[in-house]
Amino acid sequence: MSVSPEPNSTPGVVELREDVPLKQYHTTAGGLCAGGPRVIIGAFATLTVAVTIALITQIYYGDYQVVPHGSVSSSAAECSSIGTSIMRAGGRAIDAAIASSFCLAVVAPHRTSLDASGSLLYWEYRRMPYLQPALMEWGGIRSSLDPNPVPRLVLGLAALHDKYGIMPWPKLLQPAIDLARNGFNISAGLAIASASQLTPGYVAGTLRTEPLLADYLQSLQQNSSAELCASWLCESSVVSSTVGTVRAGTWRIWAGSAGARAAIALSTAFEPAPLSSLEAFHRVVASLQSQAISAADSWPSGVASGLAVVDSQDTYVALVTGLSAPFGSGQDTLSGWKQDITSAPLDLAPAILVDEFVCGTRYIMGAESLSALAQGAATALMDGPLNIVEAVESARVAVEAGGSLALEPDRILSPAALATLLKGPPLNTTLPLAALNLVQQRSDELLSHADSRGGGLASRF
Numbered sequence: 001m002s003v004s005p006e007p008n009s010t011p012g013v014v015e016l017r018e019d020v021p022l023k024q025y026h027t028t029a030g031g032l033c034a035g036g037p038r039v040i041i042g043a044f045a046t047l048t049v050a051v052t053i054a055l056i057t058q059i060y061y062g063d064y065q066v067v068p069h070g071s072v073s074s075s076a077a078e079c080s081s082i083g084t085s086i087m088r089a090g091g092r093a094i095d096a097a098i099a100s101s102f103c104l105a106v107v108a109p110h111r112t113s114l115d116a117s118g119s120l121l122y123w124e125y126r127r128m129p130y131l132q133p134a135l136m137e138w139g140g141i142r143s144s145l146d147p148n149p150v151p152r153l154v155l156g157l158a159a160l161h162d163k164y165g166i167m168p169w170p171k172l173l174q175p176a177i178d179l180a181r182n183g184f185n186i187s188a189g190l191a192i193a194s195a196s197q198l199t200p201g202y203v204a205g206t207l208r209t210e211p212l213l214a215d216y217l218q219s220l221q222q223n224s225s226a227e228l229c230a231s232w233l234c235e236s237s238v239v240s241s242t243v244g245t246v247r248a249g250t251w252r253i254w255a256g257s258a259g260a261r262a263a264i265a266l267s268t269a270f271e272p273a274p275l276s277s278l279e280a281f282h283r284v285v286a287s288l289q290s291q292a293i294s295a296a297d298s299w300p301s302g303v304a305s306g307l308a309v310v311d312s313q314d315t316y317v318a319l320v321t322g323l324s325a326p327f328g329s330g331q332d333t334l335s336g337w338k339q340d341i342t343s344a345p346l347d348l349a350p351a352i353l354v355d356e357f358v359c360g361t362r363y364i365m366g367a368e369s370l371s372a373l374a375q376g377a378a379t380a381l382m383d384g385p386l387n388i389v390e391a392v393e394s395a396r397v398a399v400e401a402g403g404s405l406a407l408e409p410d411r412i413l414s415p416a417a418l419a420t421l422l423k424g425p426p427l428n429t430t431l432p433l434a435a436l437n438l439v440q441q442r443s444d445e446l447l448s449h450a451d452s453r454g455g456g457l458a459s460r461f
Contacts, residue, residue, distance in 0.1 A: 075454025
């Protein structure tokens with residue numbers, strides 16, 4: 001699941017012949033080969049200097065590696081692959097995120113949909129490293145249904161494309177249209193969710209088509225995102241702001257929506273610096289529990305789908321979209337998508353974490369719950385950038401409304417970690433489990449990992 005950068009270059013072929021240094025050269029006026037021995041000696045001198053410089057560079061900076069140009073990490077392998085194919089074709093991080101989000105709305109309807117709310121962090125890091133990331137959010141609490149609704153995910157993504165996108169809008173819709181029309185494989189997580197919600201038609205490993213959804217998405221190709229936004233008044237529905245920085249030891253954290261609560265927990269956990277990962281875990285869970293008790297019924301809930309994107313220009317996108325309940329809580333529409341009624345804040349937790357050193361480690365995280373974000377990030381910051389798989393895959397605890405704790409039934413916490421839990425024996429959390437998908441950048445090197453809880457796979461090129 002984790003893909004690490006590997007050198008993949010083919011050595012050139014140089015023809016070497018015995019007669020080259022011994023062959024007599026005849027010069028003519030204006031010839032380029034005059035003074036043969038001097039040319040040979042000069043060439044060897046130049047080669048010696050070049051080799052010396054190369055050796056010194058290797059000693060100080062390590063072996064050369066082929067640097068990936070971009071990466072997408074999401075809870076569906078096909079959606080990650082679609083995102084990188086968009087960047088390979090000339091698109092930017094926001095284009096990849098839009099195409100991947102449409103894909104997720106087709107293949108993961110138990111966690112997101114065309115009517116999903118969303119929270120996005122956007123940062124053109126290379127161009128504006130000293131500015132704060134932009135936060136854009138849409139959806140949220142909606143207690144009644146509009147008789148002629150615009151699906152909120154479509155509205156939000158159209159606004160993002162109108163503001164930042166460079167690839168044609170129809171091209172970003174086409175991969176999701178193809179999946180909906182030709183069929184997609186039903187994941188284990190989708191099958192589990194459908195069984196728990198008594199929603200038939202989702203059998204793991206089988207192929208499913210969504211022709212109505214394909215027709216609706218295809219109808220959106222007839223207009224540009226700018227034209228759609230002019231008609232839908234996107235600016236009044238999508239809230240843009242600059243998110244403030246939260247410090248966690250030597251790290252700076254930006255988080256959107258429910259992720260802000262995770263940032264508070266991380267700040268508490270790293271002041272003063274914890275002595276171990278276990279101590280960091282204890283502090284994070286305690287902070288989240290305290291916040292959940294204080295928040296009572298306003299504690300974020302629901303389901304979500306998160307993704308993280310980095311492109312060749314070091315543009316970072318952390319995007320989480322979600323619903324108040326699996327498959328949405330509203331009515332089915334004639335266009336193949338289901339409405340969602342939201343009466344409480346949603347658990348949307350995108351985040352970007354940066355250490356204090358220029359060109360240091362940066363994490364772009366799309367978390368499907370604030371608990372997953374806080375505990376996964378704490379492990380990453382404690383165990384270091386070489387252990388992102390452990391940070392993403394290690395056992396976690398879901399902190400729910402009122403401060404109750406829920407363990408992951410298929411992942412076992414260590415006895416020491418269990419002993420740090422503050423409030424009675426925890427229950428098992430509901431399947432499928434919330435995932436944490438991330439991309440890590442250190443200097444120009446990209447590493448990425450998609451959480452196995454979501455069943456995805458990170459893609460790079």
